[in-house]
Amino acid sequence: MTKRRMFLRMITASLLRRRSRMLIALLSIGIGATILAGLVTIYVDVPRQVGAQFRSYGANxxxxxxxxxxxxxxxxxxxxxxxxxxxxxxxxxxxxxxxxxxxxxxxxxxxxxxxxxxxxxxxxxxxxxxxxxxxxxxxxxxxxxxxxxxxxxxxxxxxxxxxTSSSDRTPEESRVPGASLSGSAEGFGGGMVYASAVLDSEAKIASVTVDVSTQTPEYGGRIAEDEAFLSQLTGRSLPLSLGDGIDALSGATVTSLAVIDALNQATQTTAAAQxxxxxxxxxxxxxxxxxxxxxxxxxxxxxxxxxxxxxxxxxxxxxxxxxxxxxxxxxxxxxxxxxxxxxxVKRVARSEASVLEKLTALVFLVTLVVLLLTMICVSTTMMAVVSERRREIGLRKALGASDNSIRAEFLGEGLFLGALGGVLGAVLGFVFAQVVSINVFGSSIIFQPLLLPVTVIVSMVIAAVSCLLPIKHAVAIDPAIVLKGE
Amino acid sequence: MSLLELKNVSKIYGELKALDNVNIHVDQGEWVAIMGPSGSGKSTMMNIIGCMDKPTKGEVLLDGVDISKESSKRLTDIRRDKIGLIFQQFHMVNYLTAVENVMVSQYYHSMPDEQEALEALGRVGLRERARHLPSQLSGGEQQRVCVARALINHPELILADEPTGNLDEANENIVLDLFAQLHKEGTTLIVVTHDPEVAEAAQRTIVLEHGKVAREVINENFGK
Structure with missing residues (x-):
């Protein structure tokens, strides 16, 4: 049998055959690891959870x-x-x-x-x-x-x-093929004359309609029905001018000029006018x-x-x-x-970031406190274990155990407990995180596969650190206590 | 040839002189009893011989080496290599079986060897009880396991502190018989006791009183 096997045999025997005492140490590590694993899971999952929460506050x-x-x-x-x-x-x-x-x-x-x-x-x-x-x-x-x-x-x-408001286009810009144009100009006696034209594919006038309801019916007012006047306008390009093959309606020169003026100033109107x-x-x-x-x-x-x-x-x-x-x-x-x-949407995006920051900081802080409490708890338990085993430690020293052997044995027990508590904590911690998540965020949590090794390693480190002081006490025990005195 | 020699050894705790200028020697292969009433300095002497304490003054030669000035780490090494200890209250690791308790001694000394440990238990008549926990053994059986544990590493000196103090007469005789066997094999034995019967089993008895050697008695009936 090698020394290592004997070492493991002693440690496992110590843990397995002294169940009640070790169960307390295991429980304190296990509970600590559970809360830690749970918090870490929530910590990792919080951005996703809070993000989902914030998505319900609208677009970002x-x-x-x-x-x-x-x-x-x-x-x-x-x-x-x-x-x-x-x-x-x-x-x-x-x-x-x-x-x-x-x-x-x-x-x-x-x-x-x-x-x-x-x-x-x-x-x-x-x-x-x-x-x-x-x-x-x-x-x-x-x-x-x-x-x-x-x-x-x-x-x-x-x-x-x-x-239907006129667009920003100038009359010149408006004269494009297929455009509908409309404009107005002052007619006889100050009344407004309205004229509209539709342009053909060559941007020439295809048809003209006029609104001269403000003009004297016997004179200018006749233009609206005067085919001869209106037809001489079609087929021409804008702008128009009187005299250039276009004759004014007799007795309505002012109105005729106003119509031509209105067309020259006409701009495009939207197509879907209906x-x-x-x-x-x-x-x-x-x-x-x-x-x-x-x-x-x-x-x-x-x-x-x-x-x-x-x-x-x-x-x-x-x-x-x-x-x-x-x-x-x-x-x-x-x-x-x-x-x-x-x-x-800065309001949503920013507040999401700030809430997230605060929440992760809070979880981090709580994790730290739990870490500390677990250490104190494990340390106290190990301290009790050391004082309970004073004679055994004294005996081991009397039998020739060096200080390092004593350290190794207690550290070994601590690490073993840490590993066991870590596995326990990882499993229970996930359950804990799941319960918290469902109750607080109303959604289930995603299992982080890395959680298991991380929790085990962290609990082993906690257990090891917690054992430092108890080990110091164990090493200080005088082997002479095994002699008859006590 | 002397295995152990105390020269002008004193141990002083404040005002109290637990040991006061003590001179003794123990030869190789000798079986010596140390007797004396409570407070006579037996325990202090046992601690010093057992490399668990150092004298205030004087020299302690164990196997030719002065152990009175050694560091406690070095004393641990010497104790492990040269001395087998037996205690009044047995002191077994209570969560290890009988054979594992013997192996603990091997573990600190060199290499655990289960076969050898079982043979040692056989020597003290406990081969069948090897897999029992201390709580399943009687006091006599526990002390016999401790004898097996003390001799497993073949120490030069077996130092026993009231080895029969907690035993009935039958078990006392078994343990004394074991000592007699060890003595025949050439092991040096120092037995601290206040029981005259146990002292009489030894070749020589050193009587301590008030921290001093009061007298030494040679047991003329030894071996008879």
Whole structure:
């Protein structure tokens, strides 16, 4: 038999045959290791847990079109590829327009969006009823619902009135093939004369309509029905001038000049000039406690149908990442897609980072305290063990054990206990962390395979450190105590 | 040839002279008893001979080496190599079996050898009890295990402190018989006792009184 085998035999015998005493030491290490393993697990898992919690407080990044650019659904999905898999919790697109409720002569801000994504980016939305699941359904903000008195199942007739204000283009810039132009000029007696023209594929006038209702009916007022006057304008390029093959209507020279003037100053108007009306069924009432309660929500498809455009004003993104990562993603998006602007919702991202920091600091502190308490506990137990075994230690020394042999034996027992307690702690600690996680965060925890070796090594180190003082006492025992005296 | 020699040895604790200028010698192979009432300095002498304490004054020669000035680490080595100890209260490691207790002594000395340890237990008549824990052995049996443990490393000197103090007469005789055997094999024995019967089993008795050697008695009936 080698010395090492005898050493192990003595240590295991000491632990196995003196069960009750060693069980206390094992228990103190085991409980310490359990709490440690549990806290470490939570510590490691906290960013994920808190991140998930924070994702329920809404989006932490916005994507917007840059000035003069547009953001389409297609462009959005292309942009979203910048995020690694699993980091993107949700991305809700929004298009905001005013919709008129003709029956009540009121207009509301309506958002076209993707309801499935809303449930992910804005999980705090509280819905009475349900999200729209089909086209021609609307989710109504609580404030609007209260004002106009709609209920789930009510019908709302909504109209989209295209914006017709003249664009910023100059008359010259407006004369492009296929454009619809309209302009005005002062006519006879100070009354306004309105004229519109549609250009053909060569940017020449295809047709002209005039509004001369302010002019004297017998004179200028005749121009609106005068085919001869209007037809001489078609086929020509703007600008026009009287005399150059264009004759003024006799007795209405001022009005004729005003019409030509109006056409020369005419600028482009939007193509979809037709208002669009549709009936929507209310499927749900939205309560958020915020400004969303003053909005109507319809599907993006309905929004496209109403406006005739595939345009987004903004996309709200919920990304599972810390501030630094978010900034990296934003930069990457802006570099790759010049037309898109990526902004962090600083309030959410920052508070997430600060809460996380505080929480990890707290867990770290508690871990440290538990570590210390465990050490004190194990040390006290080992101290009791040493004093209980004074005679045995004295005997071993009398039999010729050197101080180092005594150290090795107690350290060996300590390490053995530490290893055993560590395994116990790793298993129970995971259970503990799981229970805490389910109760506090409402979600289960991911098992860290590294936890087992780390816990075992840490408990062995704790046990070894805790044994230092007791070992010092053991070494100091005088072998002479085994002689008859005591 | 003397194995152990104390020259003018004194041990002083404050005012108390536990040993006062003691001179004794023990020859190789001799069986000596040390007697004396409580407080006569027996224990102090035992500690010094057993390399567990150092005298305040004087020389202690063990096997020709002066151990009175050695460091405690060195004393541990000498004790381990040259001395086998037997105690009044047996002192076994209570969670180790009889044979393991014998092996502990081998472990500190050199190499544990279970076979040799079992043979030593056989010598004291406990071969069958080798796998028992101390709590399963009688006092006499425990002391016999301790004798086996003391002789396992073939020490030059066996130092026994009241070896029969806690034993009944039958077991006392067994232990004394074992000592007689060891003596025949040439082992030097020093037995500290206050029991005249145990002292009479030895060749020579040194009587201590008040820290001094009061007298030495040669046992004329030795071996008879």
């Amino acid at each position: 990044m916005l994507l917007l079109p840059r000035d003069g650019e547009t953001l389409s659904s297609e462009k959005l999905s292309e942009t979203l590829q910048a995020f690694p898999e699993d980091t993107l919790v949700g991305a809700a697109p929004y298009r905001y327009v005013r919709l008129d409720m003709t029956t009540r002569q009121q207009s509301f801000t309506a958002a076209g969006t993707d309801f499935e994504q809303i449930t992910k980016t804005s999980p705090y939305f509280s819905i009475e009823g349900a999200y729209p699941s089909e086209t021609r359904q609307v989710l109504v903000g609580k404030e609007i619902a209260d004002t106009i008195g709609v209920k789930i199942g009510s019908s709302m007739e909504l109209t989209y009135q295209p914006v 208002p669009k009306t549709a009936n929507f069924i209310v499927t749900g009432i939205l309560t958020t406690g915020g400004e969303e309660e003053g909005y109507l929500f319809i599907s993006l498809d309905d929004m496209k149908m109403m406006t005739g455009e595939d345009r987004l004003d903004v996309a709200e993104l919920s990304v599972s990442a810390n501030v630094e990562q978010l900034e990296t993603y934003a930069e990457e998006i802006e570099n790759r897609h010049g037309a898109v602007q990526a902004r962090l």
